[in-house]
Amino acid sequence: MAALKALCSCVDGACRSTELGSACASFLGSQCGWSGSSQQACGMRRSGSVHCKPYACRATSGGEGSDARSGAEPLLLRVARGEEAERTPVWLMRQAGRYMADFRKFSDRISFRERSETADIAIELSLQPWLAFRTDGVIMFSDILTPLPALGIEFTMVKGKGPVIPSPVRTLEDIQNLRTLDDPDQSLPFIRQILSSLRKEVEGKATLIGFIGTPWTLAAYAMEGSSDKNLIKTKSIMMHNPEILHAFLAHLTDALVTYVCHQIDSGAQIVQLFDSWAHHLSPEQFSEFSWPYAEQLIDRVKIARPDVPLIFHANGGTGKLHIVAQRKHQDVVVGLDWATEMREARSLLGPKTVLQGNVDPMVLFGSEDVIRRAAEQNIRDAGGNYHILNVGHGVVQGTPEESVKLFCQVARESGKLSPNVSPSAELLQV
Template sequence: MSQLVAAVQPMSCKPLQRTARSGRRTSGVVCQAQQQDPLLLRVARGEEAERTPVWLMRQAGRYMAAFREYSDRLPFRERSETASIAIELSLQPWRSFQTDGVIMFSDILTPLPALGIEFDVIKGKGPLIDNPISSMDQVRGLAPMEDPLSSLPFVHETLSTLRREIDGSGATLLGFVGTPWTLAAYSVEGRADRNCRRTKTMMFNSPGVLHALLDHLTEALIVYVGYQIEAGAQVVQLFDSWAHHLSPEQSAEFSMPYAERIVAATRAKYPHVPIIFHANGGSGKHAQLAACTADVVGLDWECSMAAARQAMGANRTLQGNVDPMVLFGTEDEIRKAVTRCLVEAGPAHHILNVGHGVIEGTPEESVGLFCDLARQSADILKAHGQAPSPKQQQPVAA
């Protein structure tokens, strides 16, 4: 992949400093082009900034009328795997709400067909895998992720075009992948299952098969993350969407070690690219999240930001964690919820987001207000006795 998009390499940065314990970046990293870097990118690196950046998970979705013009007539994979459509859907919320991050419109299951696991997304039912993984022979028969540019060319076209579209705007381009645990669970279940029955049966009866699948997916995702970065992604988020199916002990064996391998391998090759780890249903596992070496920890809405800040420290960059259902509330309720989140997180090391995805039916004006409040965050925090670092200046477009 060395020949891909050399232009996205960082501008003359000094080597990133890391703590001896965790490998995370320390604050105070200096780049010669620091003031030219987008706000969200700087905060994800652990730098202080002039205000709190904002983006939303499931940022492009059916809550937007413009999105429904596509989703009502085209199946999901056609939308996500046709670069011109994926680019348009990625840009719609950015144009409407001026978010600080633009995330590629895609799916966590997108890399699976390159490994030999075909899937479809059925409207109203979600993902469906006709031939789910159930044996070691199937795991051994999976293909490696050798050449994503050939097997997943639309991902490169989508990201590289998005990067060109937003460069100079002050926005940051985000790529994303599912964690090995989440992709393994989908691959074994074949569809969403409230009990994760097939996967947990495998866990308790044939753990070697599950570990072999997780290992294969981890190696594939390391390549896939690098592919996204070389195509133009400036930050990558790891979604552990099925973390809520795991106890802390199960997470420590079947999820976190594999996610950590992706973080370590990506950091070794792309030290300039921050990594966000978001575990849906993971907020109760504070000890594990605190030990996670990703640059940013994404929090779901089932914990308080104050408790997370206390558990993980003032210098840990946190993302989240407003309940997405708040966006169905009154303007006053939205203002109160966002203000509480901002104040509890503090004036530094925070990326405002919802604690899960934006829900279908959410009023677009509520999403707009949510983003507006982030742009007002310096004044909101100042009114509550907090303020961003006065040393930071407004960013200059890259």
Template sequence: MHLLAIPCFAPGVSLAPGVQHGAAAGAASRAGAPVLQATELRIETPPGGAAELLRAAPNWTPAPGEHDILLRAARGEAVERTPVWLMRQAGRYMAAFREYSTKYPFRMRSETPEVAIELSLQPWRAFGVDGVVMFSDILTPLPAMGVDFDVVRGTGPVIPQPLRTAADVAALTPIDDFESKLGFIRTILGSLRKETEGGCTLIGFVGSPFTLVAYAVEGQANRHCISTKQMMTAAPEVLHAALDHFATEIGKYGCHQIECGAQTIQFFESWAHHLGAGQFDTFAKPYADKAMRYIKERHPDVPIIYYANGGSPYLELQRDMAADMIQLDWGTDMATARRRLGTERRVAGNVDPTVLFGSEAQITAAVHQNIRDAGGKGQHLLNLGHGVLQGTPEASVAAFVNAAKSFSE
């Protein structure tokens, strides 16, 4: 064994908006911005690095020819079994994850490459999922557009200067230099691609334009999305201008992730549950499509997955979206969703996350029924209909993944 030393920020200290690592921190200090005190996080890894650690993991079972099964399924190719991964794959349900999350603030974890890489790989090591998803957040690119945020324990993301006026929208900036503004993304994805090559698919992700704009307008999670909905009626032109700006920049951000190593991109419309069908059709769908088309024009062979959390009531409106695959929430059963979308539409999902609090037999039954309802083995990408819930037993996640791999009908 050897120790990997990682420069970290003092436990319990949140990143201030605009604070950067390395040389940029010196400039911030000279400008009077707060700079976090560095400590050192030490992770034990075997001499061969993460690849050797993965081979030593209990669920590390290389399957020749299966390493790209998720990617091939997302492209619509025939696959020998149903691929599986989970949204919110790295999270507080894992003891190994909590060793980091209880000590270090979120932005430090997601923007320090060594830590983000470690957290991204943990579920693959533990459960043998078919995809590794970059540990990050949908809000990560916002500071590069002029919208600062922090993640406050117990509250979630907080945006100190919400986007409320036409002047605020006019002040938004393009992401004109990813290397200087979001340089950690290339390091994280590039390293993850090397670690996962020959083992599984590397998944990147972005927030969909409506969700990101709504976060920026509200300033933090809001039960009723009041400020955004007021803007829909009182100043729709301001909202549309913000959405249009975000659509272009998120398209660019998705392309950047692909160019850094991501093999597929998932769009998260996390706040779709705030929208009625007409609002979705006016304020969410056109801008998600614009961002996805931006990516497809430049990377036509990279599959895009679109997930509208709470979007089941208007599932038909998603049928013609620019995504290659629709990730379903758990608000509809798989068989019904297949009929509503059309059997030719590629889908992912959508087991209720609370099933993972049941017995292994119940989890296996739910997974196998989901696969049957999707059309049988290899006909969809298995996932939950939402993220893994805090408190979910790790053994249940393992049972979920194993049930997918054991389906033989």
């Protein structure tokens, strides 16, 4: 809060930027990303808050494809629920744009944890890609490790090294000493602030996405303690004392059920489960240490909050999709990394599973023609429906912002695309 105040100033109820220039002021003009009358409308209304909330007026803007006036639910939410839709919705992982100049003005000055745990900053960062590119989804700016301190697992983000957990969880005693996540409002108060504010901001014009790391991914971070490309410590425990890993996964699953429900109660309309470290696992290991806990989590949330779509995205999911295909809740959206052919995933997961992904993020370094062709091909290969356009992994730093804008534009025009012939099993019949 203090950090944001220092960066922005408010005069006569309107946000005036100091050093954060366009981040505070982008709603005033051409940088706002909206076109036509909505841009004008956006520029006319300003925040009257005594706190500087540079995002405050932008909620009034309605982009193309907005469902605000029609009263219908937003496009991404409808598609994630399994409804056929007028076009393919789009958003881009990661949650905030490290590739965006506006984002870097924050990231250069404010630590990651302060950014993700200070509601006003997290709100601003969450909205940046939406304002710039008119994505159909707005994902909360946060980190998959965010809930860990509430369980008693502290972490720090070290530049160039990633998260470091000074006291890794490696014994049954460590697990017995963990706290449970009984009251997220008390232990993670910023989550409700972020999500409830974002929900008001985007209401009707985009879909608000919450997210968590899966039990396996969080366990691997917390056991490893710091980055190791082979997860030597975690996998040594897996090999020698799998019961310790299982106990930790069970503890995390309980906490994450509460955390997901809390995100939903705070405003999230969809929650994505990131299994970011699935690529460390063989299919057999995935079957034992990741998927059962992710599936249990999905089952329990589906009972508690049945109307909220969940997305399961495994980084390194190729070769494991036949396991996910056997899920109990068939209406889980399956996120795909770009090592999977969209047509193969469609063939394996069936014509009505909602698929998300999976364009190579490096395509966004290509020409307009390359980007347009890749996105259109992806939409066609998915069958033209039951599909959320996205990249297969996070947008890479250095990606031109214009490319992201074009990628989103292709989705907005996708209602005119004719899908490929019905996906067949031909790819598997070699």
